[in-house]
Amino acid sequence: MTEERVEQEAVQEEQEVVDDRLLRLAAEFDNYKKRAARERNEYVALANERLVQALLPILDDLERALQAASAHEEAKLEEGVRLVHRSLEQLLRREGVEEIDTSGAFDPHVHEAMLARASDEAESGAVLDVMQKGYRIGGRVVRPARVIVAE
Amino acid sequence: MTEERVEQEAVQEEQEVVDDRLLRLAAEFDNYKKRAARERNEYVALANERLVQALLPILDDLERALQAASAHEEAKLEEGVRLVHRSLEQLLRREGVEEIDTSGAFDPHVHEAMLARASDEAESGAVLDVMQKGYRIGGRVVRPARVIVAE
Numbered sequence: 001m002t003e004e005r006v007e008q009e010a011v012q013e014e015q016e017v018v019d020d021r022l023l024r025l026a027a028e029f030d031n032y033k034k035r036a037a038r039e040r041n042e043y044v045a046l047a048n049e050r051l052v053q054a055l056l057p058i059l060d061d062l063e064r065a066l067q068a069a070s071a072h073e074e075a076k077l078e079e080g081v082r083l084v085h086r087s088l089e090q091l092l093r094r095e096g097v098e099e100i101d102t103s104g105a106f107d108p109h110v111h112e113a114m115l116a117r118a119s120d121e122a123e124s125g126a127v128l129d130v131m132q133k134g135y136r137i138g139g140r141v142v143r144p145a146r147v148i149v150a151e
Numbered sequence: 152m153t154e155e156r157v158e159q160e161a162v163q164e165e166q167e168v169v170d171d172r173l174l175r176l177a178a179e180f181d182n183y184k185k186r187a188a189r190e191r192n193e194y195v196a197l198a199n200e201r202l203v204q205a206l207l208p209i210l211d212d213l214e215r216a217l218q219a220a221s222a223h224e225e226a227k228l229e230e231g232v233r234l235v236h237r238s239l240e241q242l243l244r245r246e247g248v249e250e251i252d253t254s255g256a257f258d259p260h261v262h263e264a265m266l267a268r269a270s271d272e273a274e275s276g277a278v279l280d281v282m283q284k285g286y287r288i289g290g291r292v293v294r295p296a297r298v299i300v301a302e
Binding site: 004007008011012014015018019021022025026028029032033036039040043044045047048049051052053055056058059060062063065066069074077078080081082084085088089091092095097132133135137138142143 | 155158159162163165166169170172173176177179180183184187190191194195196198199200202203204206207209210211213214216217220225228229231232233235236239240242243246248283284286288289293294
C-alpha cells in the first residue's frame with residue numbers, strides 16, 4: 001500500500017467511528033425522550049397517590065363523625081368535625097398552602113372586593129370582613145380572599 | 152493542488168461536519184435532560200396543586216359546619232358534615248380511588264384479618280364485620296380492608 005492509501009484508510013476509519021458515535025448518541029437521545037415522558041407520568045401518578053393516601057384517614061374520621069351524628073352524640077360529632085378540620089388544614093399546610101392575610105388594607109393582588117360598605121371606624125380601603133378565605137401555594141395566589149372593603 | 156490533496160480536503164471537511172453534528176447533538180441532549188428534570192418537577196407541582204385546589208372548597212364547608220356547631224345549630228352541622236363527606240368521596244373517586252368490597256369471603260389479597268370470631272350464621276372464612284374500609288387506586292390496593300372473619 002502506498003503511504004497515501006494508508007493515510008486515506010485511517011481517515012476513513014476515524015470517520016466511521018464518529019458516524020457510529022453519532023448514530024448511537026441519536027438512538028440514546030431517542031430512548032431518553034421516551035423514558036422521560038414515561039417517568040413524568042409516573043411521577044405525577046405517585047405524587048397524586050401520596051396526597052390521596054393522606055386523605056383516606058380524613059375520610060375515616062368524617063365517617064366516624066357521621067356515625068356519631070346518627071347516634072345523636074352531638075358532642076362527639078362536633079369533636080370529630082374539629083379533628084377533620086385540623087387534619088385537612090395540616091395536610092394543606094404540608095403541601096405549601098398558606099392563608100392570605102386580610103388584616104390590613106385592601107390589596108388587589110391578593111384580595112377580591114365583593115362589596116364596599118360605609119364604615120365609621122375603619123379607614124377607607126380597609127378590609128372590613130372576609131366572605132371567603134383566600135390561599136397561596138408557594139407564594140402564588142391560587143384563590144384570592146373575597147372581602148368587603150370600607151368606602 | 153494534486154488530486155489527492157483535493158480528495159483529502161473533501162474528506163477532512165466532511166469529517167468536520169460530522170464532528171460538528173456530534174457536538175451539537177450532545178449539547179442538545181444535555182439541554183433536553185435539564186429541561187426534562189425541570190418539567191417533571193413542574194408537572195408534579197401542578198398535579199398536586201390541582202388536587203389541593205379541589206380541597207379548598209371542602210375546607211370552606213368544614214369551616215361553615217364548625218360555625219354552625221358554635222351557634223348550636225345541630226341540624227346545620229350534621230348537614231354540613233354530610234356535604235363535606237360527599238365532596239371528599241367524589242374527589243377521591245375522580246382520582247381513581249375505589250372502596251374494596253367486603254361482602255363475600257375473606258380475601259388475603261385485599262383484606263387484613265384483625266380478629267376471628269365464632270358465628271352461627273356465617274360460613275367459616277366469611278367477612279363478618281369491617282373495622283376499617285380498604286381502598287384501591289387504579290386496581291392497586293393502597294390500604295387493605297381491616298375485617299373480622301368468621302371462624
